[in-house]
Amino acid sequence: MKRYQRFFELTIILLWLSTESKAQMASFAPYQPSKQEMLANYRRAQLMDSLTKNKVYKNTLKTCWQKGGxxxxxxxxxxxxxxxxxxxxxxxxxxxxxxxxxxxxxxxxxxxxxxxxxxxxxxxxxxxxxxxxxxxxxxxxxxxxxxxxxxxxxxxESLPKDETVYPSFLHSWERWNSFATDSISPDKKWVAFIKNNNILIQPTSGGQNIQFTNDGSTSKPYGAIAWSPDSKYIVAYRISPVKDSLVYYIRTDVPNTTRGQLNSQPYKQPGDPFTTFEMFAYRLDTQKAIKIDCPVLDFFEAPKLNWRKNDERYYLFEKVDRGHQRFRIFEVDSFTGQTKTILDEKTNTFMYENRLFTHYLPETNEIVRTSEKDGWRHLYLKSTLKDTEQQITKGNWVVRTIDSIDVKKREIWFSASGMNPEEDPYYIHYYRIGLDGKNLLELTPQKGNHNLSYSPDKRFYIDAYSEVHVPTKFELKRTSDGKKLMTLEQADASDYLATGIRLPEPFHTKGRDGQTDIWGIICRPSKFDSTLKYPVIEQIYAGPQDSFVPKSFMGRYSEMQSMAELGFIVVQIDGMGTANRSKAFHDVCWKNLADAGFPDRIKWIRALAQKYPYVDITRVGLFGTSAGGQNALGGLLFHPEFYKAGVAACGCHDNRVDKQWWNEQWMGYPVGKHYEEQSNVVNAGKLQGNLLLIVGETDTNVPPESTYRVINSLIKAGKTFDFLPIPNMGHSDGGPYGRIRKRDFFVKYLLGIDPPQRNTNELLTDK
Incomplete structure (x- = not known):
């Protein structure tokens, strides 16, 4: 009897499990709207755009300081x-x-x-x-x-003038300042100029010219003149100019014409030659030319000169080798032409030029600079007279910008991210520290992404901080000790949220290495049913020059949210290979742009689906513009098992076709086989998913031919795809019309619904 009772109990359990399993399957059925529901989604997305406008109050604050500060x-x-x-x-x-x-x-x-x-x-x-x-x-x-x-x-007649004089403060600077000088000497006695490709000077009071060179020619002219602060020397260059080759585009629809217009522009691509500069110094007292004993400058323009204070025969200049793997600072003796290497840093991958900050302190013969030589971007203090360098900041976090340096107090003001382990490592905070690396003071301890604005005399500052899902707070603080004086405002998002809009949600999980956190955000529809499974669309931009996931409260109806309203889960992720994390995190992109962080992105979306069963990873699409356009198509070509549909706008689909300065920074020099192997043009025949290509015909950033070369490869491979060229449009995602077509594309291929018939105004006429 017990045996039959046990059999009966097991039967009941199996029936219950079967019923429960069916219920669970039913509860997570794919979201598959009817045509009428889809039209309602479109109308709601458009309505939400209108309803949410100007519904967040006090989300910005512009302070106007009075005289006296x-x-x-x-x-x-x-x-x-x-x-x-x-x-x-x-x-x-x-x-x-x-x-x-x-x-x-x-x-x-x-x-x-x-x-x-x-x-x-x-x-x-x-x-x-x-x-x-x-x-x-x-x-x-x-x-x-x-x-x-x-x-x-x-x-x-006019407003009162403010006669208050405040000290000047630096704000985040880049190392590559443009070369600039005055033709008139600092003592106003001489004017320097180029005539017939040679260097001449003339007294400002009039008189006989002095010609310093006579071997200049059209093919090798002299130029880029700079005076020493004491007016005793001129630094100039013998230049071997390179004329950049042209790229072309056609404007097909020019008003009041019946023919297309051919346009061109100089455009340096990876591997193209650079103008070179040979450095000379010229002494006014002897009218003698001194050849400077330094390498020919064969990358970028003539450098900025940093003269030693109170001993102005010496100056410093910077040189980066092509390929971005070596950075040097030289000191020049204008009297002898001899040089001394002050700094020589090398790397096996790349140095990110735009984040390699240097600031010269002539009062103390020191340089404050950034370096990633310990694996993280930190501040260093280098003596130019002694062979010593001291690390100012240390730790597993990243210096983001340098705001200012107080030479008298021996303090530096900077922003950084990643110092607070319990937070999103991209959140920016602000700090002050001594040049000796002591007395670190955090000016913005509250959790969130911060943005500071100082009073003109820098005694006070406004700290604005928020998160994507936490409205902005504005606080007045005292700079000397970071003490909060008062809360000025708190953004009011109550009316915004009353529309039913859902704020983005931050989400993070481990990346490909199982150790590093990968961060992103998720947007859901306002009318959201957690018992259904929604397709995923990733907005992608994997350009290594920065990180791109929003961190601050936007208070506006973003494109991601608007697309979500149609019935999608829309996400954005910063995978490995992007900036603002460790050097190792960034180095993933080195000669490897096709990677685009995809192993991390795919793992992130899968983890999202583990947490939220309504995320349907069998229907995943992606879209992007420029480098994001390259990434969007790359996702389809190199990861067809995961990404099923993609929209690629004005993509740099072959890094040999795109601009030199961007591509050599990450893909290296010389141009090697890896450029070809990672090209979307070369790999176009691998396409399996659905693709929409968009390009503006007058794109002067990424040549339109990059997209057309992909098209030709797709045609040769017999592939089907959609293509939207837009007359007279530059570097863009396609503008309002392109964004409409993008949405319609994902509705068709991820939701399986025909988009609205716009030629018959179906959105307006159908009820």
């Missing part, structure tokens, strides 16, 4: 376009209404002879006197002064 005003635009004007006393940490809006509107109306709405006054350039008795401002394209005792307004 102890007060500032700002204006909020809130619900119904009402404007609030606030005056902040930074010493007291208090704010108040800048004026009585009703009284000011009345006084200004009397002056203008027309009625003004006190709730929506449009004022600019507010300036208070030191006792806050008079207010000057700009309104209606004129200037006025208002007596705040009785609110009588008087028209004035």
């Amino acid at each position: 102890n007060a500032f005003w700002y204006c909020n635009t809130v619900k119904d376009n009402v404007r609030e004007y606030w005056l902040v006393d930074v010493q007291k940490g208090q704010k108040r209404n800048a004026f009585d809006a009703e009284k000011l509107a009345s006084g200004l109306s009397a002056q203008l002879g027309k009625s003004l709405d006190a709730r929506r006054l449009l004022l600019d350039s507010l300036c208070f006197d030191k006792n806050n008795q008079f207010l000057s401002f700009k309104a209606e394209k004129s200037y006025f002064q208002c007596n705040l005792n009785d609110y009588t307004c008087t028209k004035i």
Whole structure:
């Protein structure tokens, strides 16, 4: 009897499990809308774009500081376009209404002879006197002064001038400053110029020319003259110029013409030669030329010269070797022409030029610079007189920018990310540290992505911070110790969220190595049913020059969210090979742009589906523009088992066809077999999924031929695809029409629904 009872119990359990399994399968059925539902999705996406406009209040704050730096005003635009004007006393940490809006509107109306709405006054350039008795401002394209005792307004000719002199502060600089000099010597006694390809100088008071060179020619002219600060030397170059080859495009629809117009532009591609520079110094006292004992400068332009203070026969200049694997700083003795190598750094992969910051401190004969030689981008202090270098910052985090250096206090101000292990490692925070690497002070300890703006004298700063799903907060702080003085504003997103929109959600999981966190965001439809499985669309841009997933609260209806409204899960991810993480993380892109972080991206989306069963990884598409266009097609070609549909706009599909400066930075020099092996043009025959190619015919960034070469390869391989060329459009995702076609493409190939018949205005006529 027990045996039959056990059999009965097992039968019941199996039936229950079978029923439960069917229920689970039913609960996660693929989202497959009807045609009518799909049209409703389109209408809702369009309606949400309208409903969400201007629904987030106080998400930006522009401070206008008053004379003396102890007060500032700002204006909020809130619900119904009402404007609030606030005056902040930074010493007291208090704010108040800048004026009585009703009284000011009345006084200004009397002056203008027309009625003004006190709730929506449009004022600019507010300036208070030191006792806050008079207010000057700009309104209606004129200037006025208002007596705040009785609110009588008087028209004035101009606003009061602020005579306060503040010290200048640096803001994130790049090493490659353009070469620039004045033709007139610093002592104003001489003018230098080029005549018949040779160097001459002439007294500014008039008189006989002095010709320093006579062997200049059209093929080897002299140029790029720079004076020493003491006016005793000229530095110039014998130049071997290279004329860049042309790329072409045709404007097919030029107004008032019946023929297409052929256009061209000089365009340097990987492997193309560079103009070279031989450095010389010329002494005015002896009129003697000195050949500088340094390598020919064969990459980029003539460098900026950094002269030693109080001993101006010496100067420093920088040289990076082509291929981006060696960086040097030379010191030149203009008197002898001899050079000394101050710094020589090499790498087996690449140095990222745009993040290789150097700042010269002539007062102390030092250089503050960044380097990734310990595996992370950090600050270093290099002596130019001694063979010593000290690391200023250390740790498994990244210096993002340098704001300023206080030579007297021996302090440096910078931003960084990744120092707080419990946060998204891309969140930017701001810091101050001594040049000796001591006394690190975090100016922005609160969790979030920060953006600082300082008072003109830098005694105070406004800290704005947020996350993609957390609205912005604005705080006034004191620079000396980072102390918070007051909260100025908190963005109000209540009306925005009341529309039903869903904020993006951050998500992270381990990458291909099983150790490194990969971060991204996910957008869902506002009408979202968690019992259904939704197709995934990835917005991709894997350019190694930066990271691209948004980190701050946007407060607007993004394209990702708008596409999600049609019935998709839309994601964006920063995979390995992009910037702002460790050197090893970045190095994945080296000679390997086709990788595009795909192993991390695919793993991330699979992990997302593990967490959220409504993510359908059997229907995954991707889209991108420029390098993202290259990535979008690359996903289809190199990972067809995962990506089923892609839209590639103005892609740099072959790195040999695209611009030199970008591609050699990551793919290296000389151009090798790996360029060809990773080309979308060469690999086009591997296409299995559905593809839409978009290109603007007047693209001057990535030559349109890059896309057309892919098309030719696809045709030769017998592949089917969609193509949208757009007349007279430059480097773009296709503009409004291209974005419409992109959405229709994914609706057709990922949802299996015919998109709206736009020729018959189906979206307008169908109910």
